[in-house]
Amino acid sequence: xxxxxxxxxxxxxxxxxxxxxxxxxxxxxxxxxxxxxxxxxxxxxxxxxxxxxxxxxxxxxxxxxxxxxxxxxxxxxxxxxxxxxxxxxxxxxxxxxxxxxxxxxxxxxxxxxxxxxxxxxxxxxxxxxxxxxxxxxxxxxxxxxxxxxxxxxxxxxxxxxxxxxxxxxxxxxxxxxxxxxxxxxxxxxxxxxxxxxxxxxxxxxxxxxxxxxxxxxxxxxxxxxxxxxxxxxxxxxxxxxxxxxxxxxxxxxxxxxxxxxxxxxxxxxxxxxxxx
Amino acid sequence: xxxxxxxxxxxxxxxxxxxxxxxxxxxxxxxxxxxxxxxxxxxxxxxxxxxxxxxxxxxxxxxxxxxxxxxxxxxxxxxxxxxxxxxxxxxxxxxxxxxxxxxxxxxxxxxxxxxxxxxxxxxxxxxxxxxxxxxxxxxxxxxxxxxxxxxxxxxxxxxxxxxxxxxxxxxxxxxxxxxxxxxxxxxxxxxxxxxxxxxxxxxxxxxxxxxxxxxxxxxxxxxxxxxxxxxxxxxxxxxxxxxxxxxxxxxxxxxxxxxxxxxxxxxxxxxxxxxxxxxxxxxxxxxxxxxxx
Numbered sequence: 001x002x003x004x005x006x007x008x009x010x011x012x013x014x015x016x017x018x019x020x021x022x023x024x025x026x027x028x029x030x031x032x033x034x035x036x037x038x039x040x041x042x043x044x045x046x047x048x049x050x051x052x053x054x055x056x057x058x059x060x061x062x063x064x065x066x067x068x069x070x071x072x073x074x075x076x077x078x079x080x081x082x083x084x085x086x087x088x089x090x091x092x093x094x095x096x097x098x099x100x101x102x103x104x105x106x107x108x109x110x111x112x113x114x115x116x117x118x119x120x121x122x123x124x125x126x127x128x129x130x131x132x133x134x135x136x137x138x139x140x141x142x143x144x145x146x147x148x149x150x151x152x153x154x155x156x157x158x159x160x161x162x163x164x165x166x167x168x169x170x171x172x173x174x175x176x177x178x179x180x181x182x183x184x185x186x187x188x189x190x191x192x193x194x195x196x197x198x199x200x201x202x203x204x205x206x207x208x209x210x211x212x213x214x215x216x217x218x219x220x221x222x223x224x225x226x227x228x229x230x231x232x233x234x235x236x237x238x239x240x241x242x243x244x245x246x247x248x249x250x251x252x253x254x255x256x257x258x259x260x261x262x263x264x265x266x267x268x269x270x271x272x273x274x275x276x
Numbered sequence: 277x278x279x280x281x282x283x284x285x286x287x288x289x290x291x292x293x294x295x296x297x298x299x300x301x302x303x304x305x306x307x308x309x310x311x312x313x314x315x316x317x318x319x320x321x322x323x324x325x326x327x328x329x330x331x332x333x334x335x336x337x338x339x340x341x342x343x344x345x346x347x348x349x350x351x352x353x354x355x356x357x358x359x360x361x362x363x364x365x366x367x368x369x370x371x372x373x374x375x376x377x378x379x380x381x382x383x384x385x386x387x388x389x390x391x392x393x394x395x396x397x398x399x400x401x402x403x404x405x406x407x408x409x410x411x412x413x414x415x416x417x418x419x420x421x422x423x424x425x426x427x428x429x430x431x432x433x434x435x436x437x438x439x440x441x442x443x444x445x446x447x448x449x450x451x452x453x454x455x456x457x458x459x460x461x462x463x464x465x466x467x468x469x470x471x472x473x474x475x476x477x478x479x480x481x482x483x484x485x486x487x488x489x490x491x492x493x494x495x496x497x498x499x500x501x502x503x504x505x506x507x508x509x510x511x512x513x514x515x516x517x518x519x520x521x522x523x524x525x526x527x528x529x530x531x532x533x534x535x536x537x538x539x540x541x542x543x544x545x546x547x548x549x550x551x552x553x554x555x556x557x558x559x560x561x562x563x564x565x566x567x568x569x
Contacts, residue, residue: 109379109547111410127396127403129313134396134405141381141412143405145541159543246401246414249428253379253547254452275564 032171032207034126034133037245038216038238044119045190046220046234054221055080055232058089058193063097071096074191085194085227092192102192105185109252111142111160113186114177115201115220118236123244126173126205133166133173140252146175158182158197173205188222196226214240309437310476312395316513316535317502321389321459322493323531324485326516330529332458336363340494343367344460355463355524362461372461373454379546381411381429383449384470385517386456388533392502392542395513402435402442407502409546415444427451427466442474457519458531459493465523472517477534482512485534508537 046057058080061073073093076086092102106112112120122138135144146166156163156179163179180186182197200223208215216238223231325331333348343363346356362372375382376389392407404413415435425432425448435444449455449468457464477485486504513535520528 110545127398129396134394134403136403136412141410143410143412160545160548161543246416247412249381249430251381251429271564271568273568275566275568 031128031168032173034128034173034205034207034216036214036240036242037123037125037247039123039241039244040119040121041215041237041239044121046115046119046236049219049233049235052233055228055230057222057232057234058189058191060191061093065097067099071099072190073097074189074193080228080230080232081193082227082229088194089191103185104187104190104192105160105183106139106252108185109140110183110185112137112139113160113188114144114162114164114180114199115203115222115234116187116189117142117144117161118203118218118220119190122250123241123247124238125247133175136247138247138250140250141247146173152176152178160186162199162201171206175201175203175205177201177203188224188227194227195224198226199224212239213242216240309397310440310442311397312442312474312476312513313397315392315394315538315541317392317504317538318388318486318489318533318535319391319496319502319504320486320490320493321496322489323385323388323458323533324489325492326530326532330527332529332531333359333460333462335460341366344458344462350525350527350529351462352524352526358463359461366461374456374461375452375454376408376546378454379409380452380454382406382408383429383431383455383457383464383468384413384433384444384446384472385519385531385533386458387411387413387430388515388517389459391496392538393535394541402444407542407544409544421445421447431468431470440475444472444474446470446472457521457524463524464519464521467521467523469520470517471520472515474513474515476511477514479509479512479536482514482534482536485512485514485532486536489534502542503539505537505539510537512536 043060045060048056048059056078058074058078061075062068063071063073065071073096074089076090076093081089095102106120111117117137120137120139124138125136127134127136131148133146133148135146136142144161144164146164148165149167150165152163152165158179158181160181162177162181164175164177166173166175168174178200180195180197180199180201182195182199186195187193188195188199202221204219206217208217218236218238219233220236221231221233222228323332330350333350334345336342336345336347343366344359346360346363351359365372371377375386382390387406390406390408390411394405396403396405400417402415402417404415405411406413413430413433415433417435419434421432421434427448427450429450429452431446431449433444433446435442437443447469449464451464451466455463455465457468514532516530516532518528518530519525
């Protein structure tokens, strides 16, 4: 079974027949355990890997400002950026420094996309079935499907979450995603770094145990010759939160936060005279 | 957007191998828990009438596109007024606000208007994914409702298996700006209580039920429809549900929806709004003649 974008309307043209439903769990000891709920820790952007030959992810600029905490400006000097992408990251950074927030997809209640979904702060849950892993994000109840042990389709139709296939390599879940929709507001990181429809992301999720609890290391490798001069890698971490046993609802369209006062989003323009 | 969380960097890496967490109920219940895992589709928004007893309020004058029957004696006076208002909006060519148009979560049973659903069965929880706006609903198995339920969009849902049937009980549904319980514009109150019974049915039963439902309620007319795997001849899924809401209905009522295996999972993002209902006149958006800023 493949993800079918909403424009796919006619039976027979669309994706292959649905696979038989999974009826059993993987055999004992065969796969790593992602049960529970995980929260993102560390910086909410990708950290660079040391001693790695691939490029480094866009880092956050250090800004000397009383509002520095709220300024999410990316470093456009990073050599991974194609010129047009560099210009966008630069403009975004300049806007942020002016305290004019740059809106991205999840600000508008659109999917965060891949790999930016890895940078969402709120809880994540991995539901492991025999033939797929469903990754649930508390932020606006987003859901990704990773189909296990299958190949990509020949020409996946672009979609917000793309087409993800995966497999286990020992203690690691490897997720390979293509077919990601390129949109004026789709980004690969919180700095508004754009991408094209050539985006290819490989994520490697590996749980690990420490005296402090279970962690989850995520390494993403991003290729997109349309936007980047070279592949780049970044790392993120989650920590299992045992105080969480279910998601609280988080509904983006409810928009129960007030952006108008005291935020970096700027003053919302208001009409002086009603026109209707 | 967001905030930065500082944590200690973990030291020491120890891989953990364990069983996968997705299994039907284990132990003595393992043989009894029916396997409903997977994606299911239906091709109409409407509900099926129950075999007996009161069903949904139905359409005004039994005509399409005119809203619900506000004269139905099942409705309390206040609820009848709401249905009438919504019906009159429809007849004037304007859609009334509802969760589907406003990208808000849909409570049960209104959520069964969504054409595609995935069921993910865990030992202590069932997770339902719905195609429309990637909604997620959770049912805690073999649990109790809290004494004081905090209202939420999907309410507090608990479930258990009775032989071949999954029973889901939901209370504590938040009202939101446009509470709607069915396709006819009937509202709900904080007293809403819904009991759903899920059961696998044979292929012929499922097919006949869907065809009857489409004849009665009309097919889905949207480009974002899911589709059935017509080649699949295995079981279908039928959900019979009862709605009890004393502030809205003078009597509980029941209905059903029947699903067959889905042909593919459809990505549907409400906020993207690819349908442009407004251009078709479904809802006329007022426009300013000149920019003011």
